[in-house]
Amino acid sequence: MSNITEKEVFFDEMTLNMGPHHPSTHGVLRFVLKTDGEILKTAIPDVGFLHRSIEKIAEGLTYSQFFPYTDRVDYLAAMNANQAYAVAVEKMLGIEVPERAEYIRVLSAEMNRIASHMVGVGALASDLGAFTPFLFNLRDREYLYDYLEEMCGARLTYNYFTIGGVHRDLKTTTKDKILKFVKQGRKNLDEFNRLIAYNKIFIRRLAGVAVVDKETCIEYGIVGPNLRAAGVNYDVRKDQPYSIYDKLDFKVPVGKAFAASDGGVLGDAYDRFMVRILEMEESYNIIEQVLKNLPEGEIQAKVPRKLKPPVGDIYVPTESARGEMGYYIFSDGTDKPWRLKIRTGSFSAMSAFEEISNGYFIADLVSAIGSFDIVAPEVDR
């Protein structure tokens, strides 16, 4: 006993492994927790289990062959991922997309944003023990899948966009069905709110938990609904608009301590949850506007067979469901990109975990991961 020095024996710290196989981490993520009883000292993330080297693959494919890979970067909001890549390449090549194609693009992107947020908030609710609201959202997602399947033939990974437009047109029957769905969808969202968003136990579980204030968000590069919940009014669709977003009329929800009466502060998990729900309502508005003003025309611009952009590099941000998805493309004049980098919102959110997780309960860590809406393929690409 006399040989043990004080440095070697730790009484308070227990190292736990919240491993890759875990029902609550959204995807294949691993956390090494250092805890003191129930309270965490830090949670160190360990990523790379889903690394598929998409950026290296892009260096051997032409620009139009790369679209299926963009789906798989974020399979829950695949249309938004498609749009990010299409906007970047079209800006490099200087191609102008016809109006009808732009409207259809925005329609599918917003539908996918609703679907992705449904999974995001539903997964947060089901991690906290309320299984029924998640399944209600999945039921609504089935309707969205049906309409997207009528549009492009696939349910989850669409490969719908092409350089210069979309590759299948939108039928009038689908358009009417989507308009009818929007009415029912608003009522279902209201039911979801009454079921879980105004529930006292749920609010108490999320109020004041995992607070990330404005300065931390900006320093760590956290974007998207997480940034807006901290009070920063920044949305790529309004500040650096692309496509037809400057013609549409929609509001950007910003967090304002929605749970203040129950001990909530600006930038806590409940704010992030409510910002996503309000964004879903705004997306319904956008879909209605788009469908009412849909012009006639062609759906694909005339592009040359071999796309050879001029030498140079560009960084184009767009707003995906999880934040800013930006593409950095460096082209050397041939028809294959020399370097392509995908910047995703979940990556920045993961990188902030080591510092902000000091002082959580283990149960709060689960709420934090769910409220940041982290998807593993976005982190690892």
Next chain:
Amino acid sequence: MESIANSLIQSWGITSSTGAQLVSLLVMFGFASVVLLAFFLPFAGITSWLERRIAGRMQSRVGPNINGPQGFLQWIADGVKAMEKEDLMPDDADAPLFKMAPYFVFMGVGATLVAIPFSEYLVLSDLNVGIFYIISVTSFVTVGILLAGWSSNNKWSLIGGVRSASQMISYEIPTALSILTVVLLSGSLSMQDIVKAQGFWPWEWHISNNPFMIIMFFIFFISSLAEGSRTPFDLPEAESELVSGFNTEYSGIRFALFFLAEWGNLFVIGAMTTTLFLGGWQAPLALKGSMWLTPVQFMIFMTKMSVVVFIIIQLRWTLPRVRVDQLMIICWHYFVPLSLLSILAVTIWMAVSHGNSTIELVMSIFSTAIWLYFVLLVLYRAVRNFKRTDAKLNLNFLE
């Protein structure tokens, strides 16, 4: 039951010596346990089927509907599957404790069935300390869960076991205090006496005795949920946080025993609630002395118990989980002071009313009005929510 067993033994012509008394004791035990298991195990299984179907319909999907008519044989299939699985045990696990833990939990729940009255004559053993016996026997579950968490040699199970032990020990206090008020009102610890102190009509139940008994009913109900680890208090087995908590390392029939104990506990909670607060097996006085008495009493008991079980199942699939420290705050900051206050109020009320039946009747009808108002409010809200979503009530649950 005791008299039947005694008459059986005497018909075999055994004299009263110590050896024969021992044999008669063993025969009684064997008889009682056979009856217990034959009633308890199917009921636990049927509750599991009921829960899965109700959960499915609530989430706009169908539950199990393939094995047998309406999926009724699903629980038998699950039991057979659990029995034929490989019996794993971690290498460094504490073998005797690991094997003993499920039996503690199962025994803690099963032994309570001995004293529950299903009708005036259908009770396995009418102990004169009935309710006290039930409270003490349910503490075995805590021991079993602690053993399971510790002996699995797994940090996550340990956290789950310790959380669960602290939760169960804390919530025994409000449970016991609310039972104390019922005992005060009925004047005896025996379960049959508690039921006989109530009547058939809703204003003769213990819940309608005075408004504080409504508070006691809620505290008892919620504390029993916390004892049985049901959502919103199911942190020990929180699926998404600890991968099943203290029963992570269990497989096969040992795992099934934990879950049978949980569903059996639902049954026990329902039975206790109806016996203590909702009038038990009391049937209308007009039926006294007819041969329909026992079946009608049994049906009344089962109906009330099924309503309580249904509410518990619905609560599980609607509400999110409460966090560990919030759980403790609810118990110690709110429930314990409230129950102590209510005991004081009930004793004052009993001293004031002092057997004066008109005052008691007036107070009973007043309290009945209060809890009927809340029930009607819930129904009204449900109908209004339905209309708001334009949902259609699909009563065709046989498809």
Next chain:
Amino acid sequence: MKPSELLDVIEAEFGDFILESSDKGFDPYIVVEPDALRDISFFLKDDERMKFDFLRTSLGTDKIDFIESLFVIYSYELKHQLIVKVELNHKNPEVDTVADIWKAANWYERESYDLLGIKYKDHPDLRRLMMPNDWVGHPLLKDYKQPKKYHDMDLYRFNPVLKVVKKKAKKKK
């Protein structure tokens, strides 16, 4: 600020250390000497006319003669964007870290180290991010050859279709 005004201000302050700057391409960029990177970064973050508080991304590119490390910064208030590049040689790609100026750069620089071999001096925690900890080599380099095995696991999978196609080609000849 317009891109040309931005570049004028920066060149006025640090004229010697900027090797190249242009706003004629798609995005305005400057190429900086490796030694002056930290001073320029502090200036870009703190100066009143610049106020670049948001590091969008940081990456590396393998251009065959040299390795390039760059980061893209943006200002929320003044709404302008800039790309800052540094050129390093293949044999010893070392450059100062900006992880203490913009904390977002922490994981991006770990990723560049992992995939391209760029070493960042004084980085708080420089270890591999995506690849396993004992991987040899840096995958995103242009002359990278993938090993055949990793800890007794085959990294190339036998493709039966390819064998049949090769046989048919041989038969035709």
